Amino acid sequence: MSASYLARGITEEATFELFPRRLPPRRDWLLAAGLGPTLELLRELRFGERELEYLRSLDMFNEDFLAYLEQFRFTGDVEAIPEGTIAYANEPLLRVTAPLIEAQLVETILLNQINFQTMIATKAARVVLAAGGGAPGAGDCVVDFSPRRDHGADAAMKVARSAAVAGCGGTSNVAAAMRYGLRPVGTMAHSYVLAFDTEPHAFRCFIESFPDHSTLLVDTYDPLDGVRNAIDAAGDAGVTLVGVRLDSGDLLTLSRDTRRLLDQAGMAETRITASGDLEEGRIAELVAAGAPIDLWGVGTELGTSRDSPVVNGVYKLVARRQDGEWEGVWKRSADKATVPGAKQVFRTYVDGQMRGDVIAAADEQLDGVPLLVPAMRVGDLTLEESLDEIRERAAAELTALPEDLRRPEPAPEPYPVTYSERLQRLVARSGT
Amino acid sequence: MSASYLARGITEEATFELFPRRLPPRRDWLLAAGLGPTLELLRELRFGERELEYLRSLDMFNEDFLAYLEQFRFTGDVEAIPEGTIAYANEPLLRVTAPLIEAQLVETILLNQINFQTMIATKAARVVLAAGGGAPGAGDCVVDFSPRRDHGADAAMKVARSAAVAGCGGTSNVAAAMRYGLRPVGTMAHSYVLAFDTEPHAFRCFIESFPDHSTLLVDTYDPLDGVRNAIDAAGDAGVTLVGVRLDSGDLLTLSRDTRRLLDQAGMAETRITASGDLEEGRIAELVAAGAPIDLWGVGTELGTSRDSPVVNGVYKLVARRQDGEWEGVWKRSADKATVPGAKQVFRTYVDGQMRGDVIAAADEQLDGVPLLVPAMRVGDLTLEESLDEIRERAAAELTALPEDLRRPEPAPEPYPVTYSERLQRLVARSGT
Numbered sequence A, B: 001m002s003a004s005y006l007a008r009g010i011t012e013e014a015t016f017e018l019f020p021r022r023l024p025p026r027r028d029w030l031l032a033a034g035l036g037p038t039l040e041l042l043r044e045l046r047f048g049e050r051e052l053e054y055l056r057s058l059d060m061f062n063e064d065f066l067a068y069l070e071q072f073r074f075t076g077d078v079e080a081i082p083e084g085t086i087a088y089a090n091e092p093l094l095r096v097t098a099p100l101i102e103a104q105l106v107e108t109i110l111l112n113q114i115n116f117q118t119m120i121a122t123k124a125a126r127v128v129l130a131a132g133g134g135a136p137g138a139g140d141c142v143v144d145f146s147p148r149r150d151h152g153a154d155a156a157m158k159v160a161r162s163a164a165v166a167g168c169g170g171t172s173n174v175a176a177a178m179r180y181g182l183r184p185v186g187t188m189a190h191s192y193v194l195a196f197d198t199e200p201h202a203f204r205c206f207i208e209s210f211p212d213h214s215t216l217l218v219d220t221y222d223p224l225d226g227v228r229n230a231i232d233a234a235g236d237a238g239v240t241l242v243g244v245r246l247d248s249g250d251l252l253t254l255s256r257d258t259r260r261l262l263d264q265a266g267m268a269e270t271r272i273t274a275s276g277d278l279e280e281g282r283i284a285e286l287v288a289a290g291a292p293i294d295l296w297g298v299g300t301e302l303g304t305s306r307d308s309p310v311v312n313g314v315y316k317l318v319a320r321r322q323d324g325e326w327e328g329v330w331k332r333s334a335d336k337a338t339v340p341g342a343k344q345v346f347r348t349y350v351d352g353q354m355r356g357d358v359i360a361a362a363d364e365q366l367d368g369v370p371l372l373v374p375a376m377r378v379g380d381l382t383l384e385e386s387l388d389e390i391r392e393r394a395a396a397e398l399t400a401l402p403e404d405l406r407r408p409e410p411a412p413e414p415y416p417v418t419y420s421e422r423l424q425r426l427v428a429r430s431g432t
Helices: A003-006 A035-044 A048-055 A063-070 A102-103 A105-131 A153-165 A175-179 A190-194 A199-209 A222-235 A251-264 A280-288 A300-304 A387-400 A423-431 B004-007 B035-044 B048-055 B063-070 B100-105 B107-132 B152-165 B173-181 B189-194 B200-209 B223-237 B251-264 B280-290 B301-305 B389-401 B422-428
Strands: A013-020 A077-080 A093-101 A142-144 A216-217 A243-244 A269-273 A295-298 A313-322 A325-328 A341-350 A353-361 A373-377 A417-419 B014-022 B077-080 B092-101 B141-142 B215-217 B243-246 B271-274 B296-297 B315-322 B326-327 B343-350 B354-361 B371-377 B418-419
Touching: A003 A063, A003 A243, A003 B200, A013 A105, A013 B200, A035 A077, A035 A373, A048 A063, A048 B173, A063 B048, A093 A105, A105 A142, A105 A153, A105 A280, A105 A295, A105 A300, A105 A313, A105 A387, A105 B152, A105 B301, A105 B422, A153 A175, A153 A387, A153 B035, A153 B107, A153 B152, A175 B048, A175 B092, A190 A199, A190 A216, A190 B371, A199 A216, A199 A222, A199 B004, A199 B035, A216 A222, A222 A243, A243 A251, A251 A280, A280 B141, A313 B189, A325 B063, A341 B301, A353 A387, A353 A423, A387 B077, A417 A423, B004 B063, B014 B100, B014 B107, B035 B107, B035 B371, B048 B063, B092 B107, B100 B107, B107 B296, B107 B301, B107 B315, B107 B389, B107 B418, B141 B152, B152 B173, B152 B301, B152 B326, B152 B389, B189 B200, B189 B215, B200 B215, B200 B223, B215 B223, B223 B243, B223 B251, B243 B251, B251 B271, B251 B280, B354 B389, B354 B422, B389 B422, B418 B422
Parallel strands: A142 A295, A216 A243, A243 A269, A269 A295, A353 A417, B141 B296, B215 B243, B243 B271, B271 B296, B354 B418
Antiparallel strands: A013 A093, A013 A313, A077 A093, A077 A373, A313 A325, A341 A353, B014 B092, B014 B315, B077 B092, B077 B371, B315 B326, B343 B354
């Protein structure tokens, strides 16, 4: 498509919007994520010699197009809903304005990165709400244990980051901890215990190696025997055990029994980590039942958003400049119509709670907070946020969510999102 | 854990196996994939200066361990079920034998890559069976359209490759096509049509740019009008249209009407591509109804394995060498017991159909074809297969699947997988 645009001299600007047409099943909102790393990819996007050689070998592209790709830099503008913001269906997470050919070339990279990271941040936020309520710092008790089930290397990095956006307190992915400044969290695996002749021996050795950092996995054989062995090993070494981890069985009963054993041993400060196919529903149940679990290691469910593994964001041409004039663009497929023109979203808060969004034309001025802000100008980043800033925003947004939307169960009523009067008139007039 | 092993001088060899404890929901088998690229990662695995600096900054590791990591090379052996082989629950996809510390350090990378790629190849194989029956070449009619929904950049590359393992005939991911030698498949998007004042104008321009490669997307406005416009544009240009694509609506009716229009115009060779939330169930229905669809573009469902987005492979220590003697290792958690010792899988075929597998100790010699083969020796690749070889194997395996397991619906009976008598006696004797 880009080659054809170039060949026809179609170089005027166009505006594309990236938005989900519907919320995913079992989701009442999304938590926007992925913008920062994605804008960096956009800024760095180049076509190297090998790529050009390959494209040439396909015998589909003329030399003009290959020369264009060789000097390609993204020179467009991006407006975006910042990371850590709650978003709903049809709200543009990103709006790209660039020469048509550029805006087209970046489509796949934007969708590939934003859909996925927003999906993971959303799932992580649901887990954070279930575990800690979503207040600032409340998500510290949730840790990303997902790398072994994430979809490849890039996914493992971005899952850790997206979980952090949502408020999670650490990751078992040390490479991601390094790259994004997250808290690396490790515990032993069953194989460590199995590598020694007995569990007490394994525990003593691990404590000797990490006297100040030991969280012992206690369920390789019998979990409560494991807790007793952990207590003895820590006592013998004269150290304070950081934690014990339960990875199987009835976590409510086991965590209570474990807490009792630890407290009886004078180890009130030793924390209990739970893991093993945890997700927000199960965590909410355990929290409601008062399970004395201090840290939740969430893996598969978090890293794959298992119960709802797709955010259906699309990237649609909504406006073009023709002969200097901007003009809205319509798509009218039966089931996939698009509202034309660049858009802004205005969100109203009442008493600190979000009460409703209005999707408007980008040049309207309505009440409420405009969600899309400038993120890139002529290919340069204009929005560079630290993960801390993003995490603060996410905590504020989760706190501002209507109560009905903060629970794992589906909300009885959807959050109100309407189109502005101007956009409604536009759509009505066109008869779609 | 590795740091602790090193500190204690635990350098003897151990054997780990990577296997799924259960088949995923809605899956009666898996198609193994990911081995080739993963062994390359293993061979190239290093710890660089920045990584070591970061680990040092955590103040958890002594200099001996950091020095060990600095010179780290994987020196172990790997046996594996080759890519493109059908596998079932509890069958080791991989068996790693290496000094304990090395085998431990590669756990996450193995699980991260093999779980995910096997999941995608399995999903892709289901789609291939639904679309074409699984005979060699029959999957050519399925194309990976998933990059916009894949979980990041690495996922988009590996999804394309895993789909190819299963027999798919191409990908919309040009970078993956380049890296893995796949057929790159592009068509226009709705935005191309919208970038012109009228659909006929858009079609004429696209054909002018790609006279020999045009597949026109016909449903931006009305799909059958779109087909007529496509026919006219091709006729005016005097070219043979490669194809038209339907991306929405009732694909059965639309594909029939489209075929009729094309045939009436003397364009019997123009192919019909269908896309839009397709998966194996819908494809099987359309094939059964005789929909004249020649090419299936499968995106989201393929790239995320949406209906069953997790392969729960685990990586478990099963044997250790102690004082020169190999010894099986047991894990006895209530719900996650492990059968000890290195294993082999023997598969029996009758009249070209697979009839049953026996999971045995690695040193048993049973009837049937042993599935695990040497893949790495002392850190060097011993199994280097081309994608063509792998695809041939996959086609043969899909052809050899029992009829009941070749359909999208769950099989009435699971495929028979048993343990050898020796392993059964071993488990019985231990009382687990």
